[in-house]
Amino acid sequence: MEKCRISFLPEKVQVTVEPGVTLMMAAAEAGVEFEGPCGGRGVCGKCKMNIIEGETTGQVLACQYKVSGDLVVEIPRQEVYLNRKTALTEGDWEIETDPGISKLKLQVEPPSLDNQKSDADRLLQALNRPAKLRLDALRALPQALRAEGHAVTVVLAGDEVLAVEAGDRVKQGLYGLAVDIGTTTVVGSLVELTGGKTVAAASAGNTQNIFGADVISRIQHAAKGPKELEQLRRRVVQVINRLSEKLAVSAGIAPREFYQAAIVCNTTMHHLLLGLDPRYLAPAPFIPVVTEMVEIEAREAGLGIHPHAPVYVLPNVAGYVGADTVGVIVSTGLYNVNKSVLAVDIGTNGEIVLALPGRLLTCSTAAGPAFEGAQIKCGMRAQAGAIEKVKIEDKVSYEVIGDVAPKGICGSGIMDAIAEMFRVGVLESNGRLATGERASHLPESIRERIQGTGPQASFILATAEETGGDPVYLTQKDVREVQLAKGAIRAGIEVLLEHGGVSPADLDEVLLAGAFGSYIDKNSALGMGLLPMVPPEKIRAVGNAAGAGAKLALLSRKARQQAVEAARKAEHVELSTWPQFQEAFIRFLNF
Ligand code: FES
Numbered sequence: 001m002e003k004c005r006i007s008f009l010p011e012k013v014q015v016t017v018e019p020g021v022t023l024m025m026a027a028a029e030a031g032v033e034f035e036g037p038c039g040g041r042g043v044c045g046k047c048k049m050n051i052i053e054g055e056t057t058g059q060v061l062a063c064q065y066k067v068s069g070d071l072v073v074e075i076p077r078q079e080v081y082l083n084r085k086t087a088l089t090e091g092d093w094e095i096e097t098d099p100g101i102s103k104l105k106l107q108v109e110p111p112s113l114d115n116q117k118s119d120a121d122r123l124l125q126a127l128n129r130p131a132k133l134r135l136d137a138l139r140a141l142p143q144a145l146r147a148e149g150h151a152v153t154v155v156l157a158g159d160e161v162l163a164v165e166a167g168d169r170v171k172q173g174l175y176g177l178a179v180d181i182g183t184t185t186v187v188g189s190l191v192e193l194t195g196g197k198t199v200a201a202a203s204a205g206n207t208q209n210i211f212g213a214d215v216i217s218r219i220q221h222a223a224k225g226p227k228e229l230e231q232l233r234r235r236v237v238q239v240i241n242r243l244s245e246k247l248a249v250s251a252g253i254a255p256r257e258f259y260q261a262a263i264v265c266n267t268t269m270h271h272l273l274l275g276l277d278p279r280y281l282a283p284a285p286f287i288p289v290v291t292e293m294v295e296i297e298a299r300e301a302g303l304g305i306h307p308h309a310p311v312y313v314l315p316n317v318a319g320y321v322g323a324d325t326v327g328v329i330v331s332t333g334l335y336n337v338n339k340s341v342l343a344v345d346i347g348t349n350g351e352i353v354l355a356l357p358g359r360l361l362t363c364s365t366a367a368g369p370a371f372e373g374a375q376i377k378c379g380m381r382a383q384a385g386a387i388e389k390v391k392i393e394d395k396v397s398y399e400v401i402g403d404v405a406p407k408g409i410c411g412s413g414i415m416d417a418i419a420e421m422f423r424v425g426v427l428e429s430n431g432r433l434a435t436g437e438r439a440s441h442l443p444e445s446i447r448e449r450i451q452g453t454g455p456q457a458s459f460i461l462a463t464a465e466e467t468g469g470d471p472v473y474l475t476q477k478d479v480r481e482v483q484l485a486k487g488a489i490r491a492g493i494e495v496l497l498e499h500g501g502v503s504p505a506d507l508d509e510v511l512l513a514g515a516f517g518s519y520i521d522k523n524s525a526l527g528m529g530l531l532p533m534v535p536p537e538k539i540r541a542v543g544n545a546a547g548a549g550a551k552l553a554l555l556s557r558k559a560r561q562q563a564v565e566a567a568r569k570a571e572h573v574e575l576s577t578w579p580q581f582q583e584a585f586i587r588f589l590n591f
Contacts, residue, residue, distance in 0.1 A: 004067045008032045009052070009074045017067060023049055024062040024210050027075070028231055033238050034075050036063050036210035037184070037374040039217055044375065047210070050074040063210070097555045099193040101157045101260050101310070103174045108150040119145055123164070127154065133161045134308050140164050155259050155306075162259060162308045175199070175251070176554045177258045177305055179240055180324065180547035181265035181273060182206060183215055183348035184372045185381060186236070187547050188243035190251055193260065196555050200250040202243050203381065207235045208272065213369055214348060215268035215320075216282055222272060223279035232272045234302075241304040258305035261298060262312045262554035264546050266322035266349055266364075270294075270313060273301065284576065286319030293564050312553055312560060315567035318574075320364035325351040326567050327549020328513050330559055332542055335360065335566040339508040340500075342493065344531070345546060346371050346411075346514035350489035353570075354496045360566065361500050363573040365488035370481040371411045371514070377458075378472045380408030387413040387461060387472060389521070392420040394443050396461055406462040406472050412520050417461060417474055418482050419527035422591045426450065426459055429591050431483045433457040433476050483589050486530045491584035492575060493532060499573050504532035513545035529591055 003016045006026045015030035024040055024047060038044035040063035047062040054071035106126040109115060117125070119141045120133055133141070137154075140163065144152050147166035155163040155174070178189040187203045211221040211232065222229040244255040263273070267288050271278035274296075276289040293315040299307035314323035328345050329335050334355040343353040350367035353360065373379030373386070380386050384402030387409040391397045398413070400406045409417065421427040425441055426434055434442070435453045442450075449460040455476050462472040497503065510531060512520055522539040525531050531539065542548075552559035575581040 005070045006030070006067060007072045009072065010077075011075075019068045020066050022063055023060065023065045023067060023071075023073065026067060027062060027073075028210055028235075031231075031234060031238075032075060033207050033235070033242070034062070034210070035205040035207050037205065037213065037369075038063075039209060039212035039214070048076065050076070095196055095552070095556060095559075097194060097196045098557050099174075099176065099260060099555050100557045100560075101155065101162075101174065101176075101193065103153055103155055103170050103194075105151065105153050105168045105170045108145055108152060110150050123152070123154070123161075127156075127161075129159075131156065131159050131161050134163075136308060137161045137164045157259070157308075157310055160308075163306060172253075175253060175258050176260035176262070176309075177244060177247070178547060178550040178554045179243070179261065179263045179265075180327070180544060180550055181236060181240075181263065181269040182324075182372070183218075183266065183269065184209065184213070184369045184374050186239045186243060187544060188240065188247055189547065189551055190247040190258070191551055191554055193555060198551065200247050202246045202250075204239050204243055205381070206269075207239055208232050209374075210235075213374060214366065215266065216366075218272065219268055219278045219282045222277070223282075229272070229275060229277065233275045236269065236273055237302040241302075244304055255305050259309050260311075260554060261303065261305060261309055262314065262550045262560075264314050264323045264327035264550040264553075266324055266347075266351075267316045267319055268322075270316060270322055274313065281319045286574075288316055288319050291316045291318070291567060293560065293567075314549065314553055314560075314563045317362050317567050317570045318364075318572040320349065321351055321362045321570070321572055323563075323567075324546035324549075325353060325362055325364075326563050326570075327546035327553070328511075328542075329353060329355075329360065329549070329566045329570070330563050331545045331548035331552055332511055332513075335562055335569065340502055340506050341509045341511060342497070342507050343511040343513060343542075343545070344489060344493065346489065346512070346520075347546075348372060348374075350485070350492060352489070352492045352496050354500045354502070356500055356502065359500065360570045361496055361573055362570045363492050363496050363575050365492040365575065367485040367488050368481060370478070370485045371414065373408070373410045373414065375481055376409070376414060376478045377475050378408045378461075379414065379478075380410055382410040382412070386410035387417075389413060390416040390420050390461060392424050392426070392446065395445050396449065398461060405468050406466065407469075409461065409472055409474070411514070414474070414478075414482060415528060415530070416521055416524045417459075418479065418591075419521070419524035421459060421474075421479075423527055427479065427591060431479050431589070431591060433459060433479065482528075483591075486528055487585050487589040490530055490532075490588040491581050494584045494588075495575055495578050495581050496573055497532070498580065499578075504534050507532075507534055507538065510534055510539045511545070512539060512541045513543065529588060 036047040144166040153169035294313040298309040385407030389399040
């Protein structure tokens with residue numbers, strides 16, 4: 001059979017594929033950017049594309065549609081969201097910034113017949129210290145010197161001049177990029193490096209998700225060969241570059257003016273970003289290529305910021321405890337405590353840290369992306385239109401981000417909804433939605449929101465009337481996804497406590513981290529059994545602590561050193577070798 005030529009708009013990219021290939025894989029082959037949150041299983045309905053020319057026309061699910069002829073396809077634009085108040089913009093600490101990079105204003109002596117020294121020599125004379133000029137800086141030097149009477153600003157990293165800009169640009173500030181690459185979501189933060197202020201933050205879906213929603217499917221794809229590994233690498237780099245562009249626009253500068261970056265991510269994302277073969281992470285004994293901090297130049301990673309900008313990819317602890325956990329440890333000060341603190345970072349993987357005097361224990365559980373709104377029927381990221389808080393009394397009330405009609409539900413809303421549904425009896429302790437007779441104890445106003453029966457049952461949070469479109473609801477299947485996620489995290493906590501020889505009563509503090517960590521209601525987390533029973537006043541939501549760790553590493557050499565030490569000091573507890581984990585997982589599936 002003849003090959004099919006597929007053209008993707010608006011990027012105008014073409015690719016030729018064998019008939020029978022899905023539209024999603026054709027788009028992946030073409031390198032165009034879009035998401036498939038359920039990993040192409042055909043259940044999330046979020047990979048819609050528009051066929052405008054071809055054997056059929058109209059909207060299709062790209063992961064399900066198999067091509068059989070030439071097509072012209074339009075991909076709906078996928079947004080980068082400038083976050084309303086992303087946790088990364090919060091907590092601008094009072095820290096002594098020491099990013100290891102600086103901007104200096106120099107007045108360089110003009111050349112003359114008496115001083116025929118080269119531009120570079122005269123610049124170094126004004127700098128008054130030995131330094132090496134990068135080729136890019138040399139290229140910019142002659143024009144920069146002569147544009148504003150030989151007044152220039154140099155960007156200095158260690159003993160290297162990365163860039164030369166005309167005139168006094170010190171007041172414009174010195175910018176860097178902090179990135180938290182999650183399996184589901186990528187968050188970027190633009191930080192002014194001298195004052196430490198976060199100028200803007202933005203997030204976007206991790207478009208690697210077309211190859212699977214979890215790290216194992218991504219590893220499996222990458223293991224097929226170098227081309228597949230490159231597909232994954234390119235996709236995450238595209239997302240970071242798009243975030244950089246959005247952040248740069250919001251600050252009125254160019255991405256090239258980001259002169260440093262720090263990145264946190266789980267170990268799989270780390271390997272995929274760096275193009276390292278992740279295949280030995282998947283089977284026991286789960287071996288990473290490297291755990292030490294990787295320091296590279298932006299251009300080596302393909303990042304669209306200043307090509308020579310130093311990029312610090314924070315160290316990993318183990319195959320499933322990555323730099324993101326190290327970020328949590330650094331930003332919350334857990335690398336050195338004299339009390340007992342439990343920290344839970346909720347993402348697609350749930351990483352848990354138990355800090356005890358002189359000890360740091362870590363483990364990781366495969367929670368799945370339910371708490372990030374993925375694989376949930378009406379799930380969405382925390383952006384305008386997402387229900388973020390839910391309360392159920394005689395009626396259902398909720399808060400929506402952005403003061404608009406609800407469109408879906410995000411992680412904190414899901415957790416609230418489940419905790420409330422369980423509290424009032426819409427959910428039974430085994431996670432079954434109460435239908436028919438079993439719902440007779442509920443007020444009519446709540447009972448009428450329970451639709452369908454058995455696996456088809458669902459609970460309406462926002463009616464079609466309230467949304468002005470489709471209702472927002474949680475299905476029985478959504479509840480099961482949340483049960484799996486919370487069962488895994490809670491079982492991980494139990495094993496770690498046991499390993500550390502402490503009980504919940506011994507804990508001085510419990511930190512709840514995650515991209516939506518600031519918005520989690522601690523009573524909901526307790527109510528649904530995600531956390532062990534501790535007094536609510538001991539629980540503190542610390543927001544995106546992993547991303548905050550990236551920000552600190554961007555701003556401070558000391559923080560980078562702490563990250564290196566924390567990764568070396570951390571003991572990793574391999575849950576798969578603990579039979580108690582499986583027992584606890586089954587026990588904690590129930591609410
Ligand atoms: S339905 Fe296609 S990726 Fe989810």
